[in-house]
Amino acid sequence: MLDMKKSFWLEFSKKQDYPKLKENIKTDILIIGGGITGILCAYELSNYYKDITIVEQNELYHTTTGYTTGKITYQHGYCYANLIKDKGMARAKDYYEANKMAFDYLVNQIKEHNIDCDLDITDAVLYAKTKAEYYDLLKERRAYEALGIDHHWGENQILPFKTYAYLKVPGQASFNVVKYLDHILGRLSDVKIYENTKVTETVDNDQEVYAITTDNYKIEAKYIINASHYPFYKGFNFYFLKVYPTIAYVAVGKVPHEELVPNGLYINSQNPIYSIRYAVRDNEKYLMLAGQSRDANQIDDFKKELSALKTFGKEELSIDEYIYEWYNQDYDSTDMIPLIGRVKSSHSYIATAFKKWGMTTSVLASIMIRDLITKKVNKYQELFNPNRSFLTFKTIKYNLKMGKTFFKTKLLKAIIDNNVKKGEGSIVKIINRKYGVYIDQDGKTYVVKPICPHMKCTLLFNNVSKTYDCPCHGSRFRYDGKCLDGPAPRDLELLDIDLKIQPLS
Ligand SMILES: Cc1cc2nc3c(=O)[nH]c(=O)nc-3n(C[C@H](O)[C@H](O)[C@H](O)COP(=O)(O)OP(=O)(O)OC[C@H]3O[C@@H](n4cnc5c(N)ncnc54)[C@H](O)[C@@H]3O)c2cc1C
Ligand code: FES
Structure with a gap:
């Protein structure tokens, strides 16, 4: 029987266990949450601050990050046509450029430091499984043309099941997020890390900035970064009215031969969503199929939904046996843009609502928060401003x-x-x-x-x-x-x- 621990990625984890906090401490930067966002914020700020602390209520990267599908792309599904419609051309362009910058930064970092994390440079492909999706793709292609996103259009069948068209962005990537983060953790020897340490309260005003843990220890800090997936910061912000959870399932198995599904990062535009990529273990390639995405507020049978995903994999991709299957959740925002930045009049920063595209967005968040704390100008601050009107x-x-x-x-x-x-x-x-x-x-x-x-x-x-x-x-x-x-x-x-x-x- 599978449980939360069974993720393809977490089987690779070589991270050590970190202690629980058992004393009051002072630190320059307190990071609440040890997923990809928290770890990358620590990494980016480690050149500027010697005293950084991460506290994680469970184990590092064992919540959302360890259950991702780990595609690194700025394609972000079907999104740019909607962004132009709702936010206008300038904001849509900023969204694209910010994520492209984060994509380039991450891929260059992996290459420059020779990080062993199974980086695979490949195409990201938005495909149309139905006629309605075909019209979405036409709109998305017009958006790519307007925004200057390099792309390729095709109408031949690209997957083993009927597809009407595809929109390909070349030179995108996938990786093993756990191998990557283990490498980054190895470079954070000066950062203090505590696991099984939950923050239950933060106080942030002109006189004092601190957090309290479940065991009643106090962590005094100059700055607090909420890398906690859902922002821990309370204040008068009511984030639960602005961000909402969406869920999806992942199942991993083998296809009979790799020509059946050419290498690539696939996703379609409307529910039911089927996202596809390959992942490697012991030189063998496995197909990672994700889907049955929906808002978390529907009351459905979780097992039946997972089973529907697996049936699709069996019938359309000939996957006979699944070796991993899991469930995961990410936050979306009610205006389609993640919330990244400083909470007004505070020493606290948040990064949330990555809309299931947290590999580039967490990199972007770590760069933006680094710039904000070190008082550098970041041109994307306004777009992602968490204090904007909702x-x-x-x-x-x-x-x-x-x-x-x-x-x-x-x-x-x-x-x-x-x-x-x-x-x-x-x-x-x-x-x-x-x-x-x-x-x-x-x-x-x-x-x-x-x-x-x-x-x-x-x-x-x-x-x-x-x-x-x-x-x-x-x-x-x-x-x-x-x-x-x-x-x-x-x-x-x-x-x-x-x-x-x-x-x-
Ligand atoms: C099915 C699925 C597939 C996905 N696939 C992709 C993909 O292919 N590409 C992509 O770009 N993105 C993908 N994503 C999105 C991506 O995985 C997430 O956006 C990203 O992992 C979020 O990372 P995080 O560090 O912000 O959050 P998390 O990984 O959840 O980390 C936050 C941490 O904070 C800790 N925490 C919370 N509260 C406290 C507290 N009070 N005290 C101490 N610690 C606390 C939690 O325990 C947790 O470990 C996918 C998401 C889903 C659901
Ligand atoms: S998370 Fe708000 S009521 Fe449960």
Whole structure:
């Protein structure tokens, strides 16, 4: 049975274990979160500051980053036509140039330092699987022409299933993100790193800037970088109204022969999305298929969605056996632009809503935050400004939908299932009370109250990742209640209660 640990990438991890923080400390830069964004912020600032600290509530890069598909591209799916329509040509051009700059920076860094991370330079391909997508691609091609993005158009079938057209950006890349980050960590010997250390509170005003951890230790800092996926900074910002979680599944297997799917980074424009790339292990190539993307607020059966992805891989790409499968979530913003920069009138910086394109965007964020802290001008600051107005029709529409989701989780019978198998979990209802129950393979039962500590939505049990997931704003908790992601301020409490549930065999 697969669990959150089973990611193709994490099997490569050679990172050491880092200690838990057990004292009060002072540091110049405190980075909350040790995914790709936090680690790269530390790297970029290490030439300017000797005293940098990363605190990670779990293990470095074991949340979103370790479950990515690791394409490095500024193609970002079907996006430029929409950016021009909603934001205008100048902003769309800035978005493209910022991500191209980050792409070039990352690829050059890997080449210059000879970083062993399976870098593969290849084409990024937006393909049309339907007639409707064909028209999207025509619009996207016009956007590329207007923005000066190098591209190639084709109408021959490019994949084993019917495709109507494709828009290719040459010279893009893929890599093994864990091998890359292990190399970067090796260059951060002066950075203090603490794992299993969760920040529960930050204070940031003219007199003092500090964070408090779960064990009540104080970390005083000059600057705090929120590289925590969902921004930890609270203030009066209500980020949960501006950013929203979207999910997807990944399955990895072998195709019968590599000519079936030519090397490349493939993605289509409309749901169901199927993203495809190759990944290498022991000189063997595996196909990494990602898809069934959707907003996290729909209440669907996680296992069925994963199964639909695998069926597509079997029927259309002839993948008979999958060796890895997982679930992952990233944040999107209600105005399509990530939030990167300094929180107004504070010593805090945030970087979030990478829209499943965090490989280039995290590099961009680390460069922008480095420039902001070291008082250099960064030309992309205005576009990504996290303090911009979000009073848009899309923001209002999204938040109305969120209110509905809250009530759906309260009323919905479909999330209740009193039958729990070993190695699985469920939301059960006993004498009118809901409990979250997970029974491990040895029969040990873990019981929690399935209510999100953020704003009290009822949690769903996700049997793909063995987590409790909040459909409202994306908080996620391991089966034993440990918080993994999202705005929830604390873990779920494990209840010492015997519900007398016998696992189904
Ligand atoms: C299915 C899927 C496929 C993807 N594929 C691609 C791709 O091909 N190319 C691409 O460019 N992008 C891709 N992405 C997006 C990319 O993986 C993410 O944008 C990126 O990994 C986010 O990195 P991060 O460091 O910001 O967040 P994370 O990796 O989530 O790191 C944040 C860290 O902060 C820690 N943390 C949170 N709160 C606290 C706290 N209070 N105290 C201490 N620590 C805390 C968390 O534990 C976590 O480890 C994909 C995303 C998904 C969902
Ligand atoms: S994350 Fe907001 S209610 Fe759960």
